[in-house]
Amino acid sequence: DGGITQSPKYLFRKEGQNVTLSCEQNLNHDAMYWYRQDPGQGLRLIYYSQIVNDFQKGDIAEGYSVSREKKESFPLTVTSAQKNPTAFYLCASTYVGGGTDTQYFGPGTRLTVL
Amino acid sequence: AQSVTQLGSHVSVSEGALVLLRCNYSSSVPPYLFWYVQYPNQGLQLLLKYTSAATLVKGINGFEAEFKKSETSFHLTKPSAHMSDAAEYFCAVKGGGYQKVTFGTGTKLQVIP
Numbered sequence: 635d636g637g638i639t640q641s642p643k644y645l646f647r648k649e650g651q652n653v654t655l656s657c658e659q660n661l662n663h664d665a666m667y668w669y670r671q672d673p674g675q676g677l678r679l680i681y682y683s684q685i686v687n688d689f690q691k692g693d694i695a696e697g698y699s700v701s702r703e704k705k706e707s708f709p710l711t712v713t714s715a716q717k718n719p720t721a722f723y724l725c726a727s728t729y730v731g732g733g734t735d736t737q738y739f740g741p742g743t744r745l746t747v748l
Numbered sequence: 749a750q751s752v753t754q755l756g757s758h759v760s761v762s763e764g765a766l767v768l769l770r771c772n773y774s775s776s777v778p779p780y781l782f783w784y785v786q787y788p789n790q791g792l793q794l795l796l797k798y799t800s801a802a803t804l805v806k807g808i809n810g811f812e813a814e815f816k817k818s819e820t821s822f823h824l825t826k827p828s829a830h831m832s833d834a835a836e837y838f839c840a841v842k843g844g845g846y847q848k849v850t851f852g853t854g855t856k857l858q859v860i861p
Contacts (some may be wrong), residue, residue, distance in 0.1 A: 638791075640791075669851075674757065674853060674854075675853060676838065676851045676852055676853040676854050677792075677838070677851040679848070682848070722789075724791055724792065726792075735780075735842065736782070736794060736797060737849055738794070739784075739791035739792040739793070740791050741790055741791045742789065742790065742791050744789065
């Protein structure tokens with residue numbers, strides 16, 4: 635079955651550590667996204683990528699970094715510069731050029747800072 | 749610029765009652781509109797989407813939504829609530845030329861037995 639996988643499901647970080655969240659898709663989608671979800675705030679866009687080796691900042695990119703070396707993969711690194719990283723992180727992907735470009739989501743990673 | 753407003757962060761209905769979740773949008777171009785559902789600690793699942801083909805859109809699990817341009821609304825309804833409908837629902841709009849989607853802040857639906 636095609637879909638989006640995120641790992642790990644739960645992640646704990648100590649103060650000052652960088653951590654990397656994995657996102658892989660086998661839908662052959664061109665574009666991939668990272669969102670942060672906090673209670674009562676909906677989804678906020680961190681980074682997105684429309685093509686391999688290219689990505690753009692979203693609304694809350696500070697303290698985060700990404701790479702897009704392969705079409706299937708879009709890992710997100712939460713750096714020590716992110717002062718309040720505890721949140722639920724969602725990865726999504728979409729086929730570009732299909733009209734509505736509906737986004738499909740992974741199951742999420744819950745990051746907690748200890 | 750585009751935005752989405754979901755009225756009511758929490759909605760409670762009795763099992764078997766009508767479900768109505770409100771969504772109003774703004775967009776400078778004809779929009780695409782979406783409703784997603786999220787169960788606890790899971791990702792978002794597409795319920796339905798409006799693509800300008802028809803103003804009344806039917807989705808999964810018995811949900812439907814009607815696009816009303818004059819009211820800039822895209823409210824989600826279901827005639828009879830089921831306990832399994834308890835979840836958080838997000839309305840979203842896409843109006844730009846690239847693939848940026850704006851999400852509402854969500855409405856948590858509680859179904860009372």
